[in-house]
Amino acid sequence: MHMYGTSQVNNQGHLEIGGVDTVELTERFGTPLYVYDVELIRERARGFKRTFEELGIPAQVAYASKAFSSIAMIQLAEQEGLSLDVVSAGELYTAIKAGFPTERIHFHGNNKSIEELHMALDNQIGCIVVDNFSELTLLEEICSNREEKVHILLRVTPGIEAHTHDYILTGQEDSKFGFDLINGQAENALNQAIKSNWLEVLGLHCHIGSQIFQTTGFLLAAQKIIGKLKEWHKSLGFQPKVLNLGGGFGIRYTEEDDPLPASQYVEEIVREVQKQIAHSDLEMPEIWIEPGRSLVGDAGLTLYKVGSEKEVPDVRKYLAVDGGMSDNIRPALYEAKYDAVLANRPLDPVEETVAIAGKCCESGDMLIWDLPLPKAGRGDILAVFCTGAYGYSMSNNYNRIPRPAVVFVENGEARLVIKRETFDDLIRQDLAFHEAVSFNKE
Numbered sequence: 039m040h041m042y043g044t045s046q047v048n049n050q051g052h053l054e055i056g057g058v059d060t061v062e063l064t065e066r067f068g069t070p071l072y073v074y075d076v077e078l079i080r081e082r083a084r085g086f087k088r089t090f091e092e093l094g095i096p097a098q099v100a101y102a103s104k105a106f107s108s109i110a111m112i113q114l115a116e117q118e119g120l121s122l123d124v125v126s127a128g129e130l131y132t133a134i135k136a137g138f139p140t141e142r143i144h145f146h147g148n149n150k151s152i153e154e155l156h157m158a159l160d161n162q163i164g165c166i167v168v169d170n171f172s173e174l175t176l177l178e179e180i181c182s183n184r185e186e187k188v189h190i191l192l193r194v195t196p197g198i199e200a201h202t203h204d205y206i207l208t209g210q211e212d213s214k215f216g217f218d219l220i221n222g223q224a225e226n227a228l229n230q231a232i233k234s235n236w237l238e239v240l241g242l243h244c245h246i247g248s249q250i251f252q253t254t255g256f257l258l259a260a261q262k263i264i265g266k267l268k269e270w271h272k273s274l275g276f277q278p279k280v281l282n283l284g285g286g287f288g289i290r291y292t293e294e295d296d297p298l299p300a301s302q303y304v305e306e307i308v309r310e311v312q313k314q315i316a317h318s319d320l321e322m323p324e325i326w327i328e329p330g331r332s333l334v335g336d337a338g339l340t341l342y343k344v345g346s347e348k349e350v351p352d353v354r355k356y357l358a359v360d361g362g363m364s365d366n367i368r369p370a371l372y373e374a375k376y377d378a379v380l381a382n383r384p385l386d387p388v389e390e391t392v393a394i395a396g397k398c399c400e401s402g403d404m405l406i407w408d409l410p411l412p413k414a415g416r417g418d419i420l421a422v423f424c425t426g427a428y429g430y431s432m433s434n435n436y437n438r439i440p441r442p443a444v445v446f447v448e449n450g451e452a453r454l455v456i457k458r459e460t461f462d463d464l465i466r467q468d469l470a471f472h473e474a475v476s477f478n479k480e
């Protein structure tokens with residue numbers, strides 16, 4: 039049996055997280071249920087922040103809230119002194135409603151609408167990460183009309199694609215995001231931006247991938263970007279205040295994953311930036327990073343109740359749970375791997391390998407293909423580990439399955455932070471045929 043995060047077995051022989059019995063949680067709150075260990079989120083946040091502090095480097099650690107956005111989660115990020123990334127008006131709205139200091143919010147996205155840009159300006163958010171020329175021109179026009187200045191970062195694609203176990207150098211990146219560093223787009227964008235009376239360019243941003251287990255990609259990105267920054271300091275007199283190297287730090291979803299500690303990513307990144315800056319006329323910029331999954335991923339798990347089983351002779355045995363791609367679409371979307379145990383008897387010896395299926399009407403609705411388990415059946419509780427990132431945030435109502443509740447646990451206490459959807463929630467926006475608003479042709 040493998041354990042993740044801070045889970046352990048209590049003296050009832052049940053899986054426990056944050057000092058709370060998971061079986062009791064299911065009795066109290068039902069299943070499926072997302073459970074987050076608050077202490078572990080705090081620890082992860084402090085791990086990133088501490089290293090910058092020890093190295094004496096001004097920094098911002100921005101939580102990429104798309105990984106899991108909710109009022110309580112954003113308030114927790116605020117308690118830990120994090121900054122916040124948002125990528126839509128909805129995420130920004132959540133942050134504002136959570137009372138998050140707007141000057142520490144950064145707005146991302148490759149297609150921010152006019153309304154979203156106004157909302158960002160109305161709320162005086164910290165900066166807008168400008169993604170393309172069309173947005174650059176639009177934002178300049180909006181700011182000029184409003185006679186308001188705004189801080190921006192320019193998102194660049196440095197020609198490095200970092201994957202889980204390697205990285206690929208690409209001449210010109212075929213990505214919908216950012217200004218290409220190599221073909222001159224980034225320089226043109228900077229040139230345009232620094233001429234503006236309304237846009238104040240704080241610096242550059244890049245994000246090279248996700249679930250990255252090595253530092254090489256980040257170091258290469260820093261090298262390439264600072265190489266250009268040196269040129270632009272000479273040609274344009276540009277001194278960046280900020281260098282944002284994005285997120286994507288890997289976490290342990292299964293036994294095969296072997297992530298680095300946050301301190302190592304941060305330390306190596308800082309040293310590389312210092313080294314590159316040292317022999318130039320540039321001053322050391324602030325370093326910003328944007329972890330998402332590495333702050334909340336392994337702090338979360340999902341509890342399901344086991345229901346039906348189906349044996350396909352000589353092939354496999356399917357065990358179905360009461361959720362699936364509606365609460366965790368990652369296995370169906372990109373073959374993401376997870377590990378799990380029986381929460382009600384985690385210490386029982388493994389007897390067979392089973393496939394964990396969801397309950398949605400899709401053959402691809404599988405959570406785990408090969409899971410060693412004790413003989414399990416209807417009524418057992420399955421705990422799937424490391425579902426804290428992109429689980430709830432990608433959840434959906436396929437098959438009109440209500441979204442599960444979310445519970446925070448800390449020091450033996452559980453608090454409900456997102457209520458389970460009800461059937462009435464599912465039909466809240468529906469209009470009956472006879473009351474449906476009709477729009478007649480004139």
Ligand SMILES: *Cc1c(COP(=O)(O)O)cnc(C)c1O
Pocket residue numbers: 102104105123146245247248249284285286287328329330331332427
């Ligand atoms: C998704 C994303 C992140 C966070 O990625 P994780 O893999 O969750 O750490 C950070 N920055 C940007 C720009 C992103 O798109």
